[in-house]
Amino acid sequence: MTTVGFIGLGIMGGPMAVNLAEAGFDVVGFDVVPPRNDLLTRAGGRIAGSVAEAVRKADVVVTMVRDSADVETVALGEQGILAHARPGLLYIDMSSISPTTSRDVAAEAELLGVRALDAPVSGGESGAIEGSLSIMVGGDAEDFQAALPVLEVVGATVVHVGPHGAGQTVKAANQLIVAGTIELVAEAIVFLEAYEVDTDAAVRVLAGGLAGNRILDRKAAGMLARTFEPGFRIDLHHKDMGIVTTAARDAGVVIPLGSAVAQLIAALKAQGDGGLDHSALLKLVEQLSGRSTVRPGS
Amino acid sequence: MTTVGFIGLGIMGGPMAVNLAEAGFDVVGFDVVPPRNDLLTRAGGRIAGSVAEAVRKADVVVTMVRDSADVETVALGEQGILAHARPGLLYIDMSSISPTTSRDVAAEAELLGVRALDAPVSGGESGAIEGSLSIMVGGDAEDFQAALPVLEVVGATVVHVGPHGAGQTVKAANQLIVAGTIELVAEAIVFLEAYEVDTDAAVRVLAGGLAGNRILDRKAAGMLARTFEPGFRIDLHHKDMGIVTTAARDAGVVIPLGSAVAQLIAALKAQGDGGLDHSALLKLVEQLSGRSTVRPGS
Amino acid sequence: MTTVGFIGLGIMGGPMAVNLAEAGFDVVGFDVVPPRNDLLTRAGGRIAGSVAEAVRKADVVVTMVRDSADVETVALGEQGILAHARPGLLYIDMSSISPTTSRDVAAEAELLGVRALDAPVSGGESGAIEGSLSIMVGGDAEDFQAALPVLEVVGATVVHVGPHGAGQTVKAANQLIVAGTIELVAEAIVFLEAYEVDTDAAVRVLAGGLAGNRILDRKAAGMLARTFEPGFRIDLHHKDMGIVTTAARDAGVVIPLGSAVAQLIAALKAQGDGGLDHSALLKLVEQLSGRSTVRPGS
Amino acid sequence: MTTVGFIGLGIMGGPMAVNLAEAGFDVVGFDVVPPRNDLLTRAGGRIAGSVAEAVRKADVVVTMVRDSADVETVALGEQGILAHARPGLLYIDMSSISPTTSRDVAAEAELLGVRALDAPVSGGESGAIEGSLSIMVGGDAEDFQAALPVLEVVGATVVHVGPHGAGQTVKAANQLIVAGTIELVAEAIVFLEAYEVDTDAAVRVLAGGLAGNRILDRKAAGMLARTFEPGFRIDLHHKDMGIVTTAARDAGVVIPLGSAVAQLIAALKAQGDGGLDHSALLKLVEQLSGRSTVRPGS
Incomplete structure (x- = not known):
């Protein structure tokens, strides 16, 4: 055995x-x-x-x-x-x-x-x-x-x-895409809400086309409802973005969006939201846009 | 009739x-x-x-x-x-x-x-x-x-x-997510290649998890092979990013990633790549990272 | 006459x-x-x-x-x-x-x-x-x-x-540099405060070297004291950043920092700070960094 | 003695x-x-x-x-x-x-x-x-x-x-402002050239107002002439941006422009321009904008 x-x-x-x-x-x-x-x-x-x-x-x-x-x-x-x-x-x-x-x-x-x-x-x-x-x-x-x-x-x-390290490299790439996609969905949601679009219907259409992704499938409903229980905590994603940005820098790879979303995750952590789910990037987009984190109509 | x-x-x-x-x-x-x-x-x-x-x-x-x-x-x-x-x-x-x-x-x-x-x-x-x-x-x-x-x-x-305009707003959100996701996948691919990861295997794992999206499903293979025939042209996506960024600005919505990827698409167009598929954002990440647009090993 | x-x-x-x-x-x-x-x-x-x-x-x-x-x-x-x-x-x-x-x-x-x-x-x-x-x-x-x-x-x-329009183009470039410089000074100040540096002394040294600029000369003291009376209002600078970003886009010029600071100014305006002096970009850096807008030690 | x-x-x-x-x-x-x-x-x-x-x-x-x-x-x-x-x-x-x-x-x-x-x-x-x-x-x-x-x-x-470390913190802030200011001036110059403005006259006016800074005073002429002999090398500024971004991250300070310009400097280095003066950020803005690095009219 x-x-x-x-x-x-x-x-x-x-x-x-x-x-x-x-x-x-x-x-x-x-x-x-x-x-x-x-x-x-x-x-x-x-x-x-x-x-x-x-x-x-x-x-x-x-x-x-x-x-x-x-x-x-x-x-x-x-x-x-x-x-x-x-x-x-x-x-x-x-x-x-x-x-x-x-x-x-x-x-x-x-x-x-x-x-x-x-x-x-x-x-x-x-x-x-x-x-x-x-x-x-x-x-x-x-x-x-x-x-x-x-x-x-x-x-x-x-x-x-x-070879050795490649597993970590792929995991880092995974975390880069996940963080970025959450942020993109967050920006889209706040944008749609600002124009009083029916966001449930909108998320359905978006998820069905070229914009479709696992965040829309699994996280958008929670984001629309403003429930940010983890799931995967901002604190951990912040740690992972440190790995991604350092590894990209070490290899001379330029990642403009990866670098930008790392700053946004750092902002959430700095503001005390490190214990929330990473989908809480929505909160930050709302804050930046001067919109309160309460679902319109609720 | x-x-x-x-x-x-x-x-x-x-x-x-x-x-x-x-x-x-x-x-x-x-x-x-x-x-x-x-x-x-x-x-x-x-x-x-x-x-x-x-x-x-x-x-x-x-x-x-x-x-x-x-x-x-x-x-x-x-x-x-x-x-x-x-x-x-x-x-x-x-x-x-x-x-x-x-x-x-x-x-x-x-x-x-x-x-x-x-x-x-x-x-x-x-x-x-x-x-x-x-x-x-x-x-x-x-x-x-x-x-x-x-x-x-x-x-x-x-x-x-x-209401009136909501269709366009959702389309704009769609284009924001699509552009951003292509860029994220592009950054991930160049990052993985720099570390000599087996990118075919990596794309397979990434597509199966929370990082999964339609760009990985439909465009990553073409990106790995550096075939950028449209598809949907950079020129048109540039026009659409103009709609997104203007509409977001008009509504007071702050979109850090949307705004950043709009600049990257503008750069591709300015460099004469407006006729390529929008997945050509990969070319720009390579250019920025000082890597030639030839697949390693080919 | x-x-x-x-x-x-x-x-x-x-x-x-x-x-x-x-x-x-x-x-x-x-x-x-x-x-x-x-x-x-x-x-x-x-x-x-x-x-x-x-x-x-x-x-x-x-x-x-x-x-x-x-x-x-x-x-x-x-x-x-x-x-x-x-x-x-x-x-x-x-x-x-x-x-x-x-x-x-x-x-x-x-x-x-x-x-x-x-x-x-x-x-x-x-x-x-x-x-x-x-x-x-x-x-x-x-x-x-x-x-x-x-x-x-x-x-x-x-x-x-x-020729015709060149005056406006230079004014637009002026507003791009001014907005960006204020933001850089704001980031530097919050960074220095976080490390409990003597910011008055630091501003003096910074202003004397290659980092020297008119914002350090004229605005840094007010920023350290958190007095944001205009001066030049965020609302107007927001209008001007619209001119800059549109004109750059029309000419195919890529301005990564100009575009990023335009988003930050838009965020201040969206949060209701449009009537403050443009040096209030400091407030936003503090907000993002989870630091209150009160001078340490006051 | x-x-x-x-x-x-x-x-x-x-x-x-x-x-x-x-x-x-x-x-x-x-x-x-x-x-x-x-x-x-x-x-x-x-x-x-x-x-x-x-x-x-x-x-x-x-x-x-x-x-x-x-x-x-x-x-x-x-x-x-x-x-x-x-x-x-x-x-x-x-x-x-x-x-x-x-x-x-x-x-x-x-x-x-x-x-x-x-x-x-x-x-x-x-x-x-x-x-x-x-x-x-x-x-x-x-x-x-x-x-x-x-x-x-x-x-x-x-x-x-x-206290201990404060000297380095101020130096880091210095390098943040210097890098960002060079990039802002570079974006302004390429923008002005695209509109066929008289850049010598424009730099003179810009340097005289609120946009004035040491880079306009000391580096703009060389940038207009495309002479990028160091001076201070991109390689060293890249090292310094690593210090700034890491120190800001460690302190929970969010620096959107600092982070963005760090990516741009990394891009220059990755493309083999690490030995040029840091004012070579102009080259990158030109590349992104599809403009050759030859002065118009020369």
Whole structure:
């Protein structure tokens, strides 16, 4: 039986670890904040007292933590994964972090005979619970094949997109498009409301044509109703826009819209709306346009 | 039998008039440039020698012309539609023009007992030929009902979105989202290529998640292959961005991304690329990023 | 003695007409709103009851009105200047309007043997009172020479910058730079305050180097103190940014910063701050950054 | 006699060290690339073979190196300044780096009893040679006083602007305003040329009014003539815009124009123009506007 060390048992990592345990893997979980419930043990997994304990006997280690700094600590730190890894270990980082950090970790891992993959996900908490995440994987093709049995438990779409860091690069591109599309839909909605258009009908037509997108499908109704419960928080999208803009700058790629929407997300966070869903970009367009955040007619 | 005067028999209007004739309407077409072929007469329609002739006996008049100035001339001019309209005429303008002009035309029409609708379309030449256009209609609900038999011949989705001008407003919002989404996809593609990601795989993952949109579905492959045959020309999208930005400004709506992408489209046009498909925004991102417009590896 | 018809006796035009009368010109003033005081008559001028009366015997006519529409009415209207002008009249429009309108007016004037100049000013109310305006003049060199005796009474710097419309083009460029510079200084100030820098000292150093500009010299102190009394109102600068962005678009010139700052000014106006001085762009940067508009430490 | 260790004898640091030697300080210089000439020794200074040698007996150490990484190495590295500093040493970093790095260095220094100041300069190579730099100093007031005898030799304007890092923050604000102003002037020039305005006359009027700034005074003539020899290179301004945008983001300050011009500078660098003067932003506005970089009429 394959033993999987799983580090980071939060909103995303928790249900992913449970799914792996339920699929028959021998899961040894760890989190600096001990998990609030025994879902993992009930699913047949175990809880370790340290990274070392989670890693020592593992064939595969998965990390699902907050940011680049956390990955550096948990992977490269003195008490980290690489310090306790068996040669041949397959280390899959599923956090959303900087492609540069992913490449650095992979280079360190290689020196120790550890095979590393970056495998960030999209699909949110519901995707983690349902095991229906989209997973974009960077690293060697052979290691990708080796990781598939694990990844296919937690994800519905698992695609190898290139060398080390490529998974993170695609995730960054994903976040660029998502943020920009939300902002475009927000601008369209405020514009339509200003002209007293029937926005429900309008969203229906827009969604049916070349302007159609997943934000119109899934988020426009909430935006029209001004419900901004997350979902995916502005704080996290702000972090991700930092990754996108830095990575684009490092590669000499000019992203005028990406850069502009990063400023708008930063403005929402600065104004104290970091805990709202990213669709709250609508609030900012309204504020800029001197319109109150109350639906006309309500 | 309902007689339809149809003014503007170009790339879009031509096949629309044919579809109406084939559906059994008595179509009297007119264009300042006499139509290049006899498709309309072969479909049972007739060609008039003037606007007056096309309008005089019509129950419904449709216009499909280039811009606000053309609509003003053909609708309000001395030899125009209103000058020759019977009271009770239903006048449907399907051109993409300024909402302000649509409202002005409707106000003039009302004085003469003519019922006006603005009913711009999306779906392009293929939608016009197949009769599968999306049509967003502004005007009185009663007139919308009266127009449905005509509109449902040329469109698959026909939605009443509000009062006079609302059709144009929704079309403007559509063009804002489309332009912005193309630019976002362009920035993402250049970013991914710079990091030597497998872009075909990446586009597949992106299209499957929250970043998914119609541009990724329909245009990304052409963008990756650098084929920019229209499709929908930059020149026309530039005209439309003028409508969006002016209408937003008039209504006091602030559209940071809409305004930024309008500048980028203006840049493409200024550089002589007005005849390319709007997906050529990719060329501009490459130019800005100092990357040649040749697919890596080709 | 040269007779000068002066149309538009507001905040700017009033003192300019007085200066001309005091300099010995025979000034016949007119305003649709009769002037609130008798400053002009006290200075030796007269008040006319109509444009016709102000124009009929004039050698030179000056207009100082609000916008392009006003100039069109007062110059080209049925009861306007050209309708009552003597051949050979020198018509100087000193309003800030669209270069296109200036060229249209000049073309109409030429047909009637009237010599037209566009001569917008900068320098504000104080410059109008002191006769120290900067004047940028478009039109024929010969007409410019003929206008100099008048213009040098109201302005300290009078420069011929090109053909008809060129004066307005330079004024538009002026407003582009002024708006952008205010925004840059605003961003710098909020940035410095966020880091608890001594902003008085910082402004002093910045003003002394390559970053030095007239906004730092004249407006930064008021910005630091959050006093936004006009000065030059956001409403007017919003009108001017409309002229700049339209003229740039018409000429195929891409102005990324000009376009962006136009959106920011539109946002201030939309939020009800149109009556504040244009230096209130600082308020918007603070709002976006989640910082209250109260000076730290006060 | 005060002994000054001076590390970094490049285009800026070289003449600064010479000025200090000529003013009577006992200067011990060091550079990883041994200085190309003996100007410093001719001026009475000495050349050390290592950082340690330059620092060991120094009362004051000055660094003038390229970026944050260089400062970290030379100040905090194993063979760095703090490793060899006498307690009480006054360490003045005059490089332009991240405010965060300056604060980190100051904190480390304090632990060892070393007094640190960040004192970046503006004024370029000519300012360094003439000893007429503007110097913005962050750190304790007492240490600022102690540093004045040294700083006043190399600078004409020396201002204490706040605590550790404040000097860098003001320098960052300086670079934000300079970059933005160049771009505004570039947009104005291309706009004026497109309308065939007499640009020499126009620049004269603009420079005389509220739009006046140091770029119009010092750089516009070169921009009109399309001479882009540095001066200050795009590469360096790109580095500085990275500092500004990161520092603004860290502080939650939203800088829409700063962020936009950072993209434009990145575009110039990406296109291979990193070695040109920053006034080459004009080239980019021309490229975007489809206009060749040849002066009209030349």
